[in-house]
Amino acid sequence: MHHQKEHRCDVLIVGSGAAGLSLALQLAQDLSVIVLSKGPLREGSTLYAQGGIAAVFDENDSIASHVNDTLIAGAGLCEDAAVQFTAENAKTAMEWLIDQGVPFDQYRDDDGVLKYHLTREGGHSHRRILHAADATGRAVQITLVDQVRRHPNIRLLENYNAIDLITDAKLGNEGNKCHGAYVWNRDNEQVEVIAARFVALATGGASKVYLYTSNPDVASGDGIAMAWRAGCRVANMEFNQFHPTSLYHPDAQNYLITEAMRGEGAYLKRPDGTRFMPDFDERAELAPRDIVARAIDFEMKRLGVACVYLDISHQPKDFIIEHFPTIYAKCLSVGIDITKQPIPVVPAAHYTCGGVMTNLNGQTDIPNLYAIGEVAYTGLHGANRMASNSLLECVVFAQSAARNILQQWPTSTATPQLPAWDESRVSNSDEEVVITHNWHELRMFMWDFVGIVRTTKRLERALHRVELLQREIQEYYRHFRVSNNLLELRNLTMVAELIIKSAMRRKESRGLHYTLDYPEQAAHSSPTILKPE
Template sequence: MQPETKITTTDFLVIGSGIAGLTFALKTATKFTNAKITIITKDEQSESNTKYAQGGIASVYDKTVDSFEQHIEDTLIAGDGLCDEEVVRMVVESAPDRLQELIEWGTKFDKNKEGDYDLGREGGHSQNRILHHTDITGAEIERALLAQVNVLPNIDFLTHHYAIDLITEHQVKQKRTKRNSKISCFGAYVLDVKKSKVKTFVSKFTILASGGNGQVYETTTNPVVATGDGIGIAYRAKAEISEMEFIQFHPTALYNPGEYPAFLISEAVRGFGAKLRDYNGDFFMHKYDVREELASRDIVARAIDNELKKSGKPHLYLDCTHLDMEKFTAHFPNITKKCQSLNINVSKDYIPIVPASHYICGGVNVNKKAKTSIKKLYACGEVTRTGLHGGNRLASNSLLEGLVYAHSAFENISKKFDKAKFPENVPTWNDNGVVKNMENILITHDRNEVKTIMTNYVGIVRSNERLKRAEKKLRVLYEDNKRLYDHSELSVDLCELRNLITTAYLITQFSKKRTTNCGGFYNMDLV
């Protein structure tokens, strides 16, 4: 593999093509028509966590029965005391405007017979406030945004381009003055997968919108691209990271051994009235929370986990048989179709379910302007820790967060763009001395090992002993991977493994440091 000697300059480098990255790129390209915006994504244009979001976006729409205060309160309760209330208020009160922009960009949300938006309700919400497009809301949003982005001439959209590392003072030979002592981001080194070349992208501003890290667990609803890349590269660049211990496990993934990633049975199905049953067919949620199936995700996931461990059975059930099937199939056509493909008739049969890794509430620290601790590096979406989610994300607040923080980044950068300059003396990628890796089985083995460690030791319920074992095993994997990385020609698989080990280790370390159970974090030794 030969690095490109030519440096590519772009005013804005956007890493990621989900709702956050595309929203920022669209707004920026529309305002600064003479600027160049480059979007890089490791797979196809639409392959992101956004594409797989089923439920929808939370927003106070019907103010005759709902209010900002109710949405704020629901978010704070779900966050279990760790939310930043100022951030929650900013996001909730911004929601209607951000949703209106999505609609103007062509996103089609479902309406009822009266022509009003058909508002859904999910766990933790006190009112119906979820705007959705059947059960494929994320795919519809992604479609609408891509349609807008792909016609703008000043956006360069590069697929199969993988961000290896951010470029900071660690690579650039620049004099650091006291006034400019803070680390700055000057772009990124990017692997062009199809050409097997490492490109150097130099930018005035870099926006990290690369999604989460669901692939650190064996069972996850996340697509295979969710390998913690953004958190990994930000951590290596010495960005501030926090609250990595808060992993949200979705209570109801379809139990279908061998399918990967796990198929999500949306939270909205329980909001629609579905009931959970144990392996024997008995209701059990009343034993855990007065809200039963509409309790927040951390409570429902732990309840299911406890019932599974008590029974020793491989799965539990979600019962939809008592629901209005005409309305159910209209609202959840893809879930219905998926079940039918497995010979599950939702009108007669219970749906087998298990919890699955779904969302990380922590990540790269950003303020309300989407600024990270590194100058000229902004971040939005699941890669971040904003203060909105606290210890546990309220259902359907994540797509909203991506929208709001992409807008915040756009507004803040807009004030600085005219004075921004390209950095100088940025070196191209150096891979002298590396050789082609002929031991890909090592990468496959270590990737599976990370998943096993995290699932067994750092899952829904943790303990001090489990965390110690995870730390020890991950440290060995890190040392082995570092030797392989330092001497091998780059590949996506090798880089992904590097980031998976990094994020897994961070989750473990933050878990060890937490001294109280809260939200999505539960250590049985702290009870």
């Protein structure tokens, strides 16, 4: 057996989006950091985030208003302290991003003063969205990647999957601190060990569990599954946000059409050209995402059509191209001129509102283990995430986690010697087709049975299927060497089970969870918390 490679650092950060890289940069002045990235460093959900980041920069706006809008969007399930904390720290977080060099759009007012251009999105009562044209996430990601690549205290391990966390329980010790992780080097297909005094999960969400998703391939719920296996509680996993408008075209899968387009006057239309959102909500196209996604789902099922249409062609051509250059170019590349034609759209799984339970410092149930960004449940989003609070959460909680880790650092203890990964009893699989088949089946039944509209019967059916799949995968996992597809499938089936069980517990319709069996909202409600046995 080959000698296994061991890496050592002060802090291991699993994930390289806005949350992970922000945390790395804030710790690296004082500590040695390893950032683990499943693919190339730039790849991840942050890169594809279009709309922007919410923060109070306008003198007519207020933190109280940002808090109130978030609470309304969260449908009564937000945790007030988390919402207040995030809104209060939003401006500082944005100023930090500006200091890093993120080029948010600016303009000169009538007095010639340079100001940030603020846009408005669904659920917001004011213009408070900082943005970089219609590719804000890309601007944030590229800026942060440039910074971490230059930092001498940050080591970047690209093309690595995290397999499992290493805790005291795993080592057979007293207590349950986290000491590092087993990771899989995708380039040489070897398992390696990373020992760290602190570990932070910044792995993003789990939307890849669904057939149609706006997320990149890496969004496979790895952090949620690893934390659950290690003994962390999860909360609100039933609340999956479906972005109402993903481009429906065979040559452009996973491509999102930003909500800001509706903010700037685009209409949703049936194939016959008539608008339908005013029939569902007085806010029409600016209603919260869950209402818009359900309306589209309803119209598609009622009419038996494959998509609906988003139309901004009534606006001036120059206005459209200036505000939405990326979308204009992308649609043009598949033969759609958005200045003249409507865009075919369908809803797609977009954001995981639940996740690993943390406090306001990003600390999980396991000492020395943190979770920040979409992987975490902080209580900010409640039953529905308001637009542009997600990148905000990444940076705000990266800052609070960094402060907490630096406070804990002087009293933290050295990492024990960690055992090597045992590969002595496994062999290479000659049946990759089994994994591919299971993968497709999982995403298909999650879309059909645990999607935008649910029923108890559909959920029971999905649970039965996922339990069968898990047995098959467990068998596979024990006997064959790890691979990217096997690791992701193992994590996604676990996350699917958590989503289904959480949905079965909620006997009401609220926010993103809508069930035909309990269409009303209950008078009293609380977060759905699942605890490992």
